[in-house]
Amino acid sequence: MPDPMITIDRLTQVFDGFTALDALxxxxxxxxxxxxxxxxxxGKTTTLQMLTTLARPSSGSATIAGHDICTxxxxxxxxxxxxxxxxxxxxxxxxxxxxxxxxxxxGVDKPKARVAEVLELLDCAALASAxxxxxxxxxxxxxxxxxxxxxxxxVLFLDEPSSGLDPMGIxxxxxxxxxxxxxxxxTIFMNTHLISEIAKTxxxxxxxxxxxxxxxxxxxxxxxxxxxxxxxxxxYLSLTPQGRLAxxx
Amino acid sequence: xxxFSPNWLIASQSARFVLRERTVALLAVLFVVLxxxxxxxxxxxxxxxxxxxxxxxxxxxxxxxxxxxxPVLEISPLALxxxxxxxxxxxxxxxxxxxxxxxxxxDRKAGVLPLIGIRPxxxxxxxxxxxxxxxxxxxxxxxxxxxxxxxxxLLLPALxxxxxxxxxxxxxMAISALYMxxxxxxxLAAAAWAKSETVGLLLPVTLWLxxxxxxxxxxxxxxxxxAINPISALAAAPDTGFFHLSGALLGPLSVADAYKFASANxxxxxxxxxxxxxxxxxxxxxxxxTLAAGGLAWRALTRMAMTQGEFDV
Numbered sequence: 001m002p003d004p005m006i007t008i009d010r011l012t013q014v015f016d017g018f019t020a021l022d023a024l025x026x027x028x029x030x031x032x033x034x035x036x037x038x039x040x041x042x043g044k045t046t047t048l049q050m051l052t053t054l055a056r057p058s059s060g061s062a063t064i065a066g067h068d069i070c071t072x073x074x075x076x077x078x079x080x081x082x083x084x085x086x087x088x089x090x091x092x093x094x095x096x097x098x099x100x101x102x103x104x105x106x107g108v109d110k111p112k113a114r115v116a117e118v119l120e121l122l123d124c125a126a127l128a129s130a131x132x133x134x135x136x137x138x139x140x141x142x143x144x145x146x147x148x149x150x151x152x153x154x155v156l157f158l159d160e161p162s163s164g165l166d167p168m169g170i171x172x173x174x175x176x177x178x179x180x181x182x183x184x185x186x187t188i189f190m191n192t193h194l195i196s197e198i199a200k201t202x203x204x205x206x207x208x209x210x211x212x213x214x215x216x217x218x219x220x221x222x223x224x225x226x227x228x229x230x231x232x233x234x235x236y237l238s239l240t241p242q243g244r245l246a247x248x249x
Numbered sequence: 250x251x252x253f254s255p256n257w258l259i260a261s262q263s264a265r266f267v268l269r270e271r272t273v274a275l276l277a278v279l280f281v282v283l284x285x286x287x288x289x290x291x292x293x294x295x296x297x298x299x300x301x302x303x304x305x306x307x308x309x310x311x312x313x314x315x316x317x318x319x320p321v322l323e324i325s326p327l328a329l330x331x332x333x334x335x336x337x338x339x340x341x342x343x344x345x346x347x348x349x350x351x352x353x354x355x356d357r358k359a360g361v362l363p364l365i366g367i368r369p370x371x372x373x374x375x376x377x378x379x380x381x382x383x384x385x386x387x388x389x390x391x392x393x394x395x396x397x398x399x400x401x402x403l404l405l406p407a408l409x410x411x412x413x414x415x416x417x418x419x420x421x422m423a424i425s426a427l428y429m430x431x432x433x434x435x436x437l438a439a440a441a442w443a444k445s446e447t448v449g450l451l452l453p454v455t456l457w458l459x460x461x462x463x464x465x466x467x468x469x470x471x472x473x474x475x476a477i478n479p480i481s482a483l484a485a486a487p488d489t490g491f492f493h494l495s496g497a498l499l500g501p502l503s504v505a506d507a508y509k510f511a512s513a514n515x516x517x518x519x520x521x522x523x524x525x526x527x528x529x530x531x532x533x534x535x536x537x538x539t540l541a542a543g544g545l546a547w548r549a550l551t552r553m554a555m556t557q558g559e560f561d562v
Contacts, residue, residue, distance in 0.1 A: 054366045054556045077369040088360025092269070101262055104253050105368040147364060 005030040005155055005187040006051065011060035013046050013211075020046045022211040023060065028204070030154075033181050033188040035198040037236055038208035044191040045085070047208070048159050051189070052082045065154045078106075081153035085160040085191075087144030091133035095119070095143045098132060099150060106151040118146045122176060138169035145176060149186075156180060158190045162197055170194075174201055195233045199223075207239045214239045255370040259378025264385055266355045273351055276344035277390055283336040284394040288401035291329030295321055295405055325517030326408040327417055330398050334512040337425045338461060338505055341390070345429040346453045348386050349436025352379050353550070354446055357557075366555025376550035380543065383433045391426040398422075414517075421515040424532060427539045428508045432457055434542035441549035464503040468496045468526055483513055486526050493526075500527025500534070507534035 006028040013021040021043040028034045038044045049055040051062055053073040061068060067075035089098045096115055103111035119125045124142045127135070132143065141161065148156055158177070162170045174197065180186045192198060198205055198219075205222060207215040215235070226235050267273050299321045306316045356362055365375065398418065402410055410418070435453040443449035465471040469486040486492040500506065511531035513519035525531050 049556050052363075052367050054363055055554075074369045074371070077367055080367065082363065082367045084363050086360070088364075090266075090355075090359050090361060092266075101258065102364060102368070104258050105255055105365065105370060107255075107369060 003030050004028065005032070006034075006062065006064055006189065008047075008051075008062040009060055011047065011050060011062050012058050013043070013050060013055070014058040019211050021050075021057075024208075024211075024213050025060075026206060026213060026216050028187065028189065030187055031181070031185055032203045033177065033201050034190065035202035035205040036189065036191045036208065037193070037195075037198065037205060038191075041210075042208040043211040044208055045159055046211075048082075048157055048189070048191055052080055052157055053077055078151070079154045081148030081151070081156045083141070083144045083148045083156070083158045083161055085163055087140040089132045089140065089143060089147075092131065094129050094131055095124070095135075095146075096128040098143065099146055102147045103150045108151050111150075114150055115146075118150055121149075122146050137164045138166065138172070141165060141169065141173065142176075145173075149180065149184075152184070153186065155187045155189060158188065158192075160191055160193065162192065162194055170197070177201055195236055199232055207236060209239055255368070255374040256378045256381060259365075259375055260381040260385065263352050263355065263379060263382040267348055267351045267382070267386060270351050270355075273344070273347055276340065276347055280336065280340045280344050280390060281393050281397075283340055284333055284397050287330065287332035287336055288397045290332065292401050292405055295326075295329060295408065321408065325414070326402060326405065326410055327414055327421075327516040328518040329401075329405075330418070330421070331513070331516055331518050333394065333398065334421075334425070334509065334516065337394075337428060337512075338508060341425065341429045342432040342457055342461075343454070344390065345383075345387055345431075345433035346436040346450070346457060349383055349433040349438075349453070349546075350440045350450050352382055353437055353440035353553075354449065357440070358446070362553070362555045362557060372551040372555075373547075376547045379437055379550055380434070380546060383437055383546075384430055387426055387429045387433055391422055391429065394425070395419075395422045417515045417517070421512055424508060424511050424515065424535055427535050428504065431504055431535070431539040431542045434539065434546040437546040438542070438549040441546070441553040460503065461505045464499055465506055468492070468499050468503055468506055483509060483520060483523060485523055496526025497528050500525060501529050502534075502538070503527065504535065504538045507531035507538070511535060 004027045008024055008026050010023040010025055011021060012019065012023050024043075024047060036044050036047070046055070050057045051064060051069060053069050053076050056070060061070065063069070064076045065079040067079060069076050089095075090101070093101075096119070099115040099118065100111055103115055108114050116125070116128070119128050122142050122145060124139070124146065127139060127143065132140070135143070161173055161177075165173060177188055177190070178201065181188055188201075190197075190202070202219050204218045205216070206213060222232060222235070226232050299319065302319050302321065306319075309316050356365065395418075402408065402418070432453060435456055436450075439452040440446075440449040443452060469484060470492060471484065486496055506525065507527065508531070510519065510525040514531070527534055529537075
């Protein structure tokens, strides 16, 4: 049985009386590619913000690579990489300058060499000396991934990584996620809407609806039970209120 | 490990960005040009008086008349720098506010806060870096002003500063740096705290207007136009119960008044018998208010939401 990489225990977030995440508990094993599904406002990004130590939970706890997100935030940050939904960088700087800054902030040894290595790894060395201001969404996403893996994290968090990408961009992203997981053993935690990506990339999934966990299983179990991608989509829709409305309509 | 401490990285990166900003560059150049004009006006006035005196002295000596003493030598040479205190109080403070605001808003507008927030560094490292960048930039501006003041005083004919006067000039530069840092720190705090960029800039400007023009009216019955004149800004408050009370209560908070009195004292142009209405000394007031602004900035920066990419509209 692999060790758990992420353990979440009754994690809750309340904003001004509104419960954005309600006592979420689950475990994600090391080396998994985990797909976190849910409708808009379900609480996926809120969960991710707490797990990445960007926000403190109202109650509950979680550990990443054995480190508590509240009491050992620095150790958690050393273990994680994060790619936000819309990758924003210093537009007036080149891709390499941006990456060098983040590499140094992460305390990376020999940061210049590491930046070159990561750019090479993600097949975007040609972007190194270009200013970020002129980058397309896909280019930004690559540099976003590059900044997230500079310090060789154990867990990579991706928030809606394929949002706004064209099919080529989505394929590139899928390939990169697969390589990072397969070649470097990174555990991937991915918030997404795209059922097709879940089916092609993930080893386990969970569905969140109105802040509550409504489904969590390994992908083999899901596909064994629901068969193909269409059945998986039907499962997802049946678990979310919008989906139920759409099915009724 | 990387050779750079996170605080230093954030400070140097932020300072570099801010120096590239046109608004900041414009205000900094304006400040330096005004300081230069102030120094040039002082130099021009003194050398003209000195030249007339030398001609008159030569004429009187030739005519066998007694030669009076040189009027240039009767006033402290430091008083020639008094206009600088106005430029620091007006343009210097505004430049510091803009610098403080930009130091935070560059990150907020770029949307990189989440990417900084997940790095293995304490929130205090980010706050320390931003405060260090602000202090570095303010000290840089003051260093340029000091260089101009020293050059002017060294070039002025007939004037020689004593060791004590050089120390007074250094003290004036130090309180000018404190005054600018105070507003810069308020700019930092507001930019970190405010949800919108406009509020982040308007709030410290409103505080600066209040400190520069409204508090002096309450403590010394000074009209706004008088408040920007280094001499009339030092008028005695009316001898009434209201001004005694407001001077005692608001004086310690009136950072502009504290700066005016402290600089007039250090530059030797404080009218005899006049003193600050505040219950604590102007320099102590400046130090305490700057420390309070520093605490405010640190608190706002360490509590700033790193989840938000940018300002709300």
